[in-house]
Amino acid sequence: MPHESRQEFKVTGGPALRCKGWRQEGLLRLLENVLAVGENPKDLVVYAALGKAARDWPSYRRIVETLRTMDESETLVVQSGKPIGLLRTHARAPIVVMANCNIVGQWANAETFYDLEQKGLICWGGLTAGDWQYIGSQGVIQGTYEILSRIAERHFGGSLAGRFVLTAGLGGMGGAQPLAGRMAGAAILCIEVDEARIVKRIENGYLDASAADLDIALGMIRQAQSSGRALSVGLCGNAAEIYPALVARGIVPDVVTDQTSAHDLLYGYVPPGLSLDAVRRLRSEDPKRLMAESRAAIVRHVEAMLAFRRAGAVVFDNGNLIRTQAREGGVADAFDIPIFTEAFLRPLFCRAIGPFRWIALSNDPADIAAIDDLVLALFPDNRIVTNWIRLARDAVPFEGLPARIAWLGHGERTALALAVNRMVAEGRLAGPVAFTRDHLDAGAMAHPNIMTERMRDGSDAIADWPLLNAMITCSSQADLVAIHSGGGGYAGYMTSAGVTLIADGTPAAEERLRLTLDNDTSLGVMRYADAGYDEAIDEASRKGIAHFPGGGA
Ligand SMILES: NC(=O)c1ccc[n+]([C@@H]2O[C@H](COP(=O)([O-])OP(=O)(O)OC[C@H]3O[C@@H](n4cnc5c(N)ncnc54)[C@H](O)[C@@H]3O)[C@@H](O)[C@H]2O)c1
Secondary structure, rough: OOOOOHHHHOOOOOOOOOOOHHHHHHHHHHHHHHHHHHOEHHEEEEEEEOOOOOHHHHHHHHHHHHHHEEEEEEEEEEOOOEEEEEEEEEOOOEEEEEEEOOOOOOOOHHHHHHHHHHHOOOOOOOOOOOOOOOOOOOHHHHHHHHHHHHHHHHHHHOOOOEEEEEEEEEOOOOHHHHHHHHHHOOOEEEEOOOOHHHHHHHOOOOOEEEEEHHHHHHHHHHHHHHHHOOEEEEOOHHHHHHHHHHHHHOOOOOEEEOOOOOOOOOOOOOOOOHHHHHHHHHHHHHHHHHHHHHHHHHEEEEEEEHHHOOOOOEEOEEEHHHHHHHOOOOOOOOOOEEEEEHHHHHHHOOOOOOEEEEEEEOOOHHHHHHHHHHHHHOOOOHHHHHHHHHHHHOOOOOOHHHHHHHHOOOOOHHHHHHHHHHHHHHHOOOEEEEEEEEOOOOEEEEOOOOOOOOOOOOOOOOOHHHHHHHHHHHOOOOOOEEEEEOOOOOOOOOOOEEEEEOOOOOOOHHHHHHHHHHHHHHHHHHHHHHHHOHHHHHHHHHOOOOOOHHHHH
């Protein structure tokens, strides 16, 4: 299949419309953006090993063509990255609706997914790839930073200065770790098996330096620790070898996690002893052997993480299913390692405070700078967000269209988006702004080994919430709504919903933003209130969210 060259995946900015309106143009720019900043655009892969922007190149081209020619009173229907048709709806309906990688329960496993994928019947959209919301490594950076900050508060007297953080994986999302670690003040060592990823992170400003071998890396970390200097170091190597080697040497980092693509034994995790080319060959020649080797390596990797934990390190799972893979490989105590959401972020999700994003469709960084100022003016008492914006505006480089992520909650998101829409209307920004949020958000995800692990009422695996979320955002006039389930190693593990809005300065956009954002976060608060969390019940009553306690009896 011929593919486009990377050259063609530049972002488009400026005031000129190629579509019949900004709603369509905004979504088209976001689609182009996820490939421009993605990990492997020639295969349409955006991040997480296999998370794709479209099913195949004909699908991609048809989506682009449709967005360019459709009216706003039509809705484009996308099924697992393939455009299925264009329906006549009305100007208040979404421009695009999507269902990506939803497989019926009994069949939702990695083998069925790979089979369907190879037949060209399905593709996995990750969380933000298939619905064109990915903004580069920045997308998870505040989440990682907040986790490290909570760890600093809870375990290290409020600061990670002089502390050693060990992690692995410098891919699309994992690439945020070194910068988040440095922003939190730590000396962070990142193990990555693919040298090219280390080079990419240094080039885009997310990683400070690379080390030629483990001794040099440890020397750099020790030096940074002793002077209390924040530093990120990349080391090319395999985590399944280096973590156990550190254990054998008796070295105990202060904090340990991992963000390799461990969720996928075939396309993600790389076992030691094989070159990257050999891994690529084995995928087609002997997938069973590759998966077995990946599983065995993950067992060693997680056993080392457990050894660090026993020796006193703060160890957590960063959302890549590594504990699940290890448990299936026989590590009975893999789940002694806590998941980051339950351990550190659930109190925020109870108040629907989560990763909210905005993207300057003009491609003008000055628009993001102006919105940074607006956020600081609108929420002066919100310590989390003001601290973050001050840090991020200096430290976080843009990839692709300029964008910002900040953890905001119910009411705050709406207030910000409406103020931005007014700025667009008054010509105070160079162009419209897109708003999205991560699927890992209060009312939008069921993911029993990540987002909803150990919910207070035991409702971990109930996927009604993301489905309700998608229905609510559709009825609230969002511009794009997507329902995703897991693919590859995540098949059968999760369901989530995504939403995108284009603030083009019109009164119609004002209504869409207000309804969608208010209802999205209201549902998030309701989800946690319903599960019995006091913070959510309190938030619902403080903010007038019409939740029916006890089912409205
Ligand atoms: N915490 C969250 O909220 C969150 C968010 C997004 C993604 N994730 C998960 O994080 C994981 C990573 O996502 P990504 O987008 O960075 O994936 P990616 O595929 O872009 O990158 C994974 C990286 O891990 C490296 N790697 C694989 N095996 C290795 C090994 N044994 N030792 C060292 N390096 C190894 C790969 O070379 C690659 O660079 C995925 O499982 C993803 O689903 C979690």
